[in-house]
Amino acid sequence: MNNIPSVNLADFLSDDPATKDKFVQEIGKAYEEIGFVSLKNHFLDDELVDDLYKNVKDFFALPEATKKKYEIEGGGGQRGYISFGKEHAKGKKEGDLKEFWHFGQEADEDANLIEEYPENVIVSEIPAFNEKGMEAYRMLEKTGIYVLRALALYIGLDEFYFDHWARNGNSILRPIHYPPITEEPKGAVRAGAHGDINLITLLMGASAGGLQVLRKDGEWIDAIPNEDELVINVGDMLERHTNNKLRSTIHRVVNPPKEQWGTARYSIPFFMHPRSDMKLNCLDECVDENHPKAFEDITAGEFLHQRLVEIGLIKE
Numbered sequence: 001m002n003n004i005p006s007v008n009l010a011d012f013l014s015d016d017p018a019t020k021d022k023f024v025q026e027i028g029k030a031y032e033e034i035g036f037v038s039l040k041n042h043f044l045d046d047e048l049v050d051d052l053y054k055n056v057k058d059f060f061a062l063p064e065a066t067k068k069k070y071e072i073e074g075g076g077g078q079r080g081y082i083s084f085g086k087e088h089a090k091g092k093k094e095g096d097l098k099e100f101w102h103f104g105q106e107a108d109e110d111a112n113l114i115e116e117y118p119e120n121v122i123v124s125e126i127p128a129f130n131e132k133g134m135e136a137y138r139m140l141e142k143t144g145i146y147v148l149r150a151l152a153l154y155i156g157l158d159e160f161y162f163d164h165w166a167r168n169g170n171s172i173l174r175p176i177h178y179p180p181i182t183e184e185p186k187g188a189v190r191a192g193a194h195g196d197i198n199l200i201t202l203l204m205g206a207s208a209g210g211l212q213v214l215r216k217d218g219e220w221i222d223a224i225p226n227e228d229e230l231v232i233n234v235g236d237m238l239e240r241h242t243n244n245k246l247r248s249t250i251h252r253v254v255n256p257p258k259e260q261w262g263t264a265r266y267s268i269p270f271f272m273h274p275r276s277d278m279k280l281n282c283l284d285e286c287v288d289e290n291h292p293k294a295f296e297d298i299t300a301g302e303f304l305h306q307r308l309v310e311i312g313l314i315k316e
């Protein structure tokens with residue numbers, strides 16, 4: 001059952017100001033409460049999603065030695081393949097039961113970021129893998145920019161405040177494979193409880209089940225949207241920037257019951273990051289007597305580095 005509110009992006013795109021504002025209020029309230037929504041009428045069409053999944057499954061089905069060719073030592077796991085068990089939730093020692101891939105930003109020539117971002121890794125065995133991945137990347141980025149516009153309005157900022165930071169941002173598309181479970185996991189789970197690092201996350205594939213969200217009252221609830229919906233949540237960067245107004249909610253992916261250990265799970269989150277020079281300092285709009293400034297000033301780039309060390313992707 002889906003326990004998270006469902007919102008319709010078509011409302012935000014409506015010519016009727018009242019309908020647009022309804023979306024702004026619905027998503028803003030949901031992010032003050034549970035931190036998660038499911039979204040319909042995003043820009044990813046079914047055909048692209050099907051093509052992407054087919055290529056993602058083909059990639060993870062390649063021999064381990066072939067996949068390892070695409071694992072980059074010393075790159076902080078920012079591009080290419082990250083092998084099974086490498087990432088762990090902050091504060092947890094058991095690695096997650098997953099392997100994944102990272103597609104990153106291909107910045108516009110005029111954005112001055114071409115030097116900063118590492119190049120994407122090309123999988124020569126599956127020509128359509130990179131092509132479909134980057135197509136989905138762009139559609140998710142477009143969807144995310146509209147969501148951020150709605151949030152800017154909710155907070156009382158200019159509608160287009162986030163556009164500059166999110167366009168050409170350091171976002172990551174992460175196809176994940178959770179393989180069948182073949183032995184007693186001994187404390188390891190598909191994805192340990194964590195908050196996402198970035199501004200917002202747009203997740204494909206949660207309709208398969210397994211994603212759970214920690215409600216304010218301490219109860220874990222299932223987040224299982226309809227097949228055509230994306231799950232979208234607030235990450236730690238936006239929580240920080242809004243001085244805890246919008247909530248980065250802890251979530252996890254649980255192991256299935258033993259009868260279903262033989263079933264793999266695939267999901268594809270898009271972690272929307274801003275450009276690394278964005279200041280995440282608490283916004284004036286979110287600080288008052290009752291809500292004193294709760295975080296130190298920091299840039300997105302500095303914050304990301306800190307967190308990659310904490311989850312095991314950068315060794316210090």
Ligand SMILES: O=C(O)CCC(=O)C(=O)O
Nearest residue numbers: 191196206211253267269
């Ligand atoms: O696989 C999922 O459904 C969620 C994965 C997730 O939360 C993450 O990678 O941050």
Ligand SMILES: [Fe+2]
Nearest residue numbers: 194195196251
């Ligand atoms: Fe997550």
